[in-house]
Amino acid sequence: MESLKRIGKSPTAVIGLILLILVIGMALSAPYLFPRDPLSLAGRPLQWPFANSRFWLGTDTTGRDIAAQIFHGARVSLLIGLVATALAITIGIVVGAVAGYYGGVVDDVLMRVTEAFQTLPNFLLLLVLVAVFGTDIKTVTIAIGLVSWPASARLTRAEFLSLRSREFVQACRTLGMRDIQIIFREILPNALPPVIVYASVIMAVAILLESSLAFLSLSDPNVPSWGNLIGTGRSVLRTQWYVSAIPGGAILLTVLAVSLVGQGLNDALNPRLKSR
Amino acid sequence: MSAVLSIEALTVALPPGADRPHALEDVTLGLNANEILCVVGESGSGKSMTAGAILGLLPEGVHATAGRVILDGRDLLTMTEEQLQKIRGARIGMIFQEPMTALNPLRTIGDQIGEMFRIHTPLGKAEIENQVLGLLRDVHIPDPEAARRAYPHELSGGQRQRAMIAMALALEPRVLIADEPTTALDVTTQAQILKLIRELQQRKGTAVLFITHDFGVVAEIADRVAVMQRGKVVEEGRADEVLNRPRHPYTRALIAAVPPLAPPPPKVVTGEPVLRIEHVSKTYRKGGLLSRNKRVTHAVKDATLSLPHGGTLGIVGESGSGKSTLARCIVRLLDPDSGSILLGGKDLARLSRAEMRAETRNIQMVFQDPFASLNPRRKAGELVAQGPMVHGEGRAKALARAKELFALVGLDPNATERYPHEFSGGQRQRIGLARALALEPKVLVADEPVSALDVSVQAQVLRLLADLRERLGLSMVFITHDLRVAAQICDRIAVMKEGVVVEEGPTAEVFTAPRHPYTQALLASVPGRTWTPPVSPDAAAEPSRPSAEPALAP
Numbered sequence: 001m002e003s004l005k006r007i008g009k010s011p012t013a014v015i016g017l018i019l020l021i022l023v024i025g026m027a028l029s030a031p032y033l034f035p036r037d038p039l040s041l042a043g044r045p046l047q048w049p050f051a052n053s054r055f056w057l058g059t060d061t062t063g064r065d066i067a068a069q070i071f072h073g074a075r076v077s078l079l080i081g082l083v084a085t086a087l088a089i090t091i092g093i094v095v096g097a098v099a100g101y102y103g104g105v106v107d108d109v110l111m112r113v114t115e116a117f118q119t120l121p122n123f124l125l126l127l128v129l130v131a132v133f134g135t136d137i138k139t140v141t142i143a144i145g146l147v148s149w150p151a152s153a154r155l156t157r158a159e160f161l162s163l164r165s166r167e168f169v170q171a172c173r174t175l176g177m178r179d180i181q182i183i184f185r186e187i188l189p190n191a192l193p194p195v196i197v198y199a200s201v202i203m204a205v206a207i208l209l210e211s212s213l214a215f216l217s218l219s220d221p222n223v224p225s226w227g228n229l230i231g232t233g234r235s236v237l238r239t240q241w242y243v244s245a246i247p248g249g250a251i252l253l254t255v256l257a258v259s260l261v262g263q264g265l266n267d268a269l270n271p272r273l274k275s276r
Numbered sequence: 277m278s279a280v281l282s283i284e285a286l287t288v289a290l291p292p293g294a295d296r297p298h299a300l301e302d303v304t305l306g307l308n309a310n311e312i313l314c315v316v317g318e319s320g321s322g323k324s325m326t327a328g329a330i331l332g333l334l335p336e337g338v339h340a341t342a343g344r345v346i347l348d349g350r351d352l353l354t355m356t357e358e359q360l361q362k363i364r365g366a367r368i369g370m371i372f373q374e375p376m377t378a379l380n381p382l383r384t385i386g387d388q389i390g391e392m393f394r395i396h397t398p399l400g401k402a403e404i405e406n407q408v409l410g411l412l413r414d415v416h417i418p419d420p421e422a423a424r425r426a427y428p429h430e431l432s433g434g435q436r437q438r439a440m441i442a443m444a445l446a447l448e449p450r451v452l453i454a455d456e457p458t459t460a461l462d463v464t465t466q467a468q469i470l471k472l473i474r475e476l477q478q479r480k481g482t483a484v485l486f487i488t489h490d491f492g493v494v495a496e497i498a499d500r501v502a503v504m505q506r507g508k509v510v511e512e513g514r515a516d517e518v519l520n521r522p523r524h525p526y527t528r529a530l531i532a533a534v535p536p537l538a539p540p541p542p543k544v545v546t547g548e549p550v551l552r553i554e555h556v557s558k559t560y561r562k563g564g565l566l567s568r569n570k571r572v573t574h575a576v577k578d579a580t581l582s583l584p585h586g587g588t589l590g591i592v593g594e595s596g597s598g599k600s601t602l603a604r605c606i607v608r609l610l611d612p613d614s615g616s617i618l619l620g621g622k623d624l625a626r627l628s629r630a631e632m633r634a635e636t637r638n639i640q641m642v643f644q645d646p647f648a649s650l651n652p653r654r655k656a657g658e659l660v661a662q663g664p665m666v667h668g669e670g671r672a673k674a675l676a677r678a679k680e681l682f683a684l685v686g687l688d689p690n691a692t693e694r695y696p697h698e699f700s701g702g703q704r705q706r707i708g709l710a711r712a713l714a715l716e717p718k719v720l721v722a723d724e725p726v727s728a729l730d731v732s733v734q735a736q737v738l739r740l741l742a743d744l745r746e747r748l749g750l751s752m753v754f755i756t757h758d759l760r761v762a763a764q765i766c767d768r769i770a771v772m773k774e775g776v777v778v779e780e781g782p783t784a785e786v787f788t789a790p791r792h793p794y795t796q797a798l799l800a801s802v803p804g805r806t807w808t809p810p811v812s813p814d815a816a817a818e819p820s821r822p823s824a825e826p827a828l829a830p
Contacts, residue, residue: 167649171711174607175663176636189653 013264100160200262657692
């Protein structure tokens with residue numbers, strides 16, 4: 001509760017929150033405002049925004065309604081962001097917690113694996129995964145999650161390293177608790193705040209990664225994602241730039257919203273910054 | 277005698293929202309040449325703030341609102357930062373509590389002491405080197421030439437504090453401020469440093485303002501004493517007067533809380549041994565695959581001890597003696613390399629992890645740090661109920677039992693819904709105790725349970741421990757570095773040094789007729805050992821303010 005109050009006090013966090021609520025609102029209202037399939041042909045291709053009152057954001061190269069794609073795309077982008085982030089954070093927390101708590105050989109092995117993932121550029125790894133397993137939207141989401149976990153694992157591990165030597169952890173051991181219980185019920189709640197904050201970064205990056213894939217026509221072409229729309233507009237970038245610019249702006253605002261909220265969470269959850 | 281440094285009606289305001297409006301209120305103190313004035317008080321009494329105010333080193337948001345600090349006829353409070361810089365070091369020297377953090381780790385000792393001369397005097401390089409060497413000799417550092425070239429981490433704690441003293445005294449200041457200079461040191465080192473400060477003070481006629489929380493240290497070194505409570509000086513006078521005939525009720529309560537070094541008449545403990553520690557060893561190995569960096573530390577070497585039923589076995593020693601390692605081996609937080617720990621017919625050292633988890637019913641531990649030993653995200657009642665729940669008790673029943681235990685350790689049973697940060701240090705230690713007792717163990721291992729507490733709270737917790745032991749028939753292993761505490765609570769005492777138990781016997785015997793030279797040295801180093809805290813009729817019963825420690829933090 002107190003943390004929420006502190007978020008309310010920071011103007012940037014409030015702006016981020018408002019933006020995020022707008023995007024969520026777009027995603028929720030899409031089926032009501034644009035009941036037709038956003039990928040179906042709607043009218044003459046390449047109409048400029050505001051030129052036709054039926055298509056206030058214009059149409060793309062194949063005559064699909066851009067506004068409909070933006071609204072439906074918000075659903076796709078947010079869903080990909082959330083699911084991929086949840087997956088990345090879960091893997092990261094489990095790997096980091098186990099490595100940090102047990103240390104020694106377990107830590108060495110897990111950290112070498114983490115480093116192996118980190119040293120590969122994650123977009124390259126993502127391309128490989130998508131090339132091998134296909135471009136179905138589920139596969140893409142899982143692949144994004146799989147390439148995004150190493151940083152959260154390192155973060156969790158660092159927190160666990162400092163927490164595991166605290167006396168309250170030893171006290172739990174002398175009470176006869178099992179390791180699983182100590183790791184997930186006692187230490188994890190204390191280690192979570194920085195990881196939650198970092199989740200906002202992962203979410204922003206996940207949205208960007210999907211858009212990048214779509215731009216390269218490597219994402220699922222059967223869903224109305226913002227990245228797909230940018231990809232479509234690529235061929236007419238110099239004349240009808242709005243086809244790419246509108247979804248680009250949507251991505252920019254969403255990523256900005258998520259990072260601002262993350263920053264606000266950081267200020268609110270980090271006790272060392274409270275006095276500032 | 278005229279004062280070298282006088283503090284007149286000094287008031288220091290705290291920022292709004294602090295627990296009280298003033299850190300210091302109307303403090304008047306005079307420091308004379310060639311004397312040691314001890315400022316003594318519990319945490320939060322404002323004793324360190326006094327030192328900060330003199331040097332213009334108050335924390336942000338805290339500032340003096342009234343009064344004067346006069347040095348050589350000039351008021352330090354009205355000086356600019358630039359003027360103060362000329363005073364600090366040159367006219368007023370300062371020694372801090374933790375020499376490791378007060379020294380720059382990247383520069384040699386000689387370089388840092390030499391800096392005093394470079395800043396304040398026009399001396400040349402060679403001359404400075406000579407001076408530094410002379411100073412290091414003055415503070416009796418072994419091999420001053422090597423110490424001059426050493427980095428702080430290469431010296432021991434005591435040697436670092438000697439170097440700090442050399443630095444503080446480099447320019448022969450007329451005033452030396454020492455803020456808990458021996459608190460971080462072992463008792464034998466502390467005795468040496470106290471002797472050194474006394475010797476240098478007498479040789480140079482320095483006026484020393486010595487800040488401490490320890491009445492033993494006061495008895496050892498003070499010419500005059502000022503007792504502080506919540507930002508006010510409540511009593512001031514000659515050391516002998518204050519220590520032996522305290523007038524103010526707070527001083528009396530504080531002094532009554534100091535455990536006397538003489539053990540009380542021995543309690544007859546005839547029980548069979550409940551816990552037997554036989555030939556336990558624990559070795560730490562450090563370093564990687566390459567043998568070059570390998571380090572082997574024998575933390576505990578072949579320790580054999582036994583704890584009689586209903587008795588208390590004290591394990592005393594300095595830091596690094598292996599006493600905490602031994603305690604952690606007993607409860608199997610660490611696995612001993614060899615030896616056996618026999619409790620109720622079972623050898624704890626041989627049990628598997630799962631078997632040991634079941635066996636935790638019989639042996640429990642109380643930890644040192646009241647702030648780190650409680651999970652900040654769990655309610656106090658839950659923390660106490662956790663143990664029984666782990667061992668299969670239902671949640672409702674365990675929480676009800678937690679309330680009973682709260683009452684048992686002197687906490688408000690309605691406080692179980694609060695989080696640890698809402699309790700004071702002493703109360704948290706009681707929660708830790710309740711948590712350990714919740715499993716109704718046969719043996720309690722207490723690792724320095726009172727060393728993080730103020731003396732008055734410490735006395736309460738010790739009384740509680742003694743009382744519980746009596747009522748519940750507990751047997752206890754009590755780890756401590758404080759011989760005064762050990763004398764009061766232990767039936768038998770084992771002295772450890774570098775991992776080895778050098779002496780073991782009934783408390784009275786160990787204290788009155790120590791056999792091992794190390795035990796003799798330890799006892800000779802206890803500060804204020806010649807002073808026996810007076811027991812005044814009104815203070816002996818219940819200390820006035822300390823007992824008012826409320827059941828809940830405000």
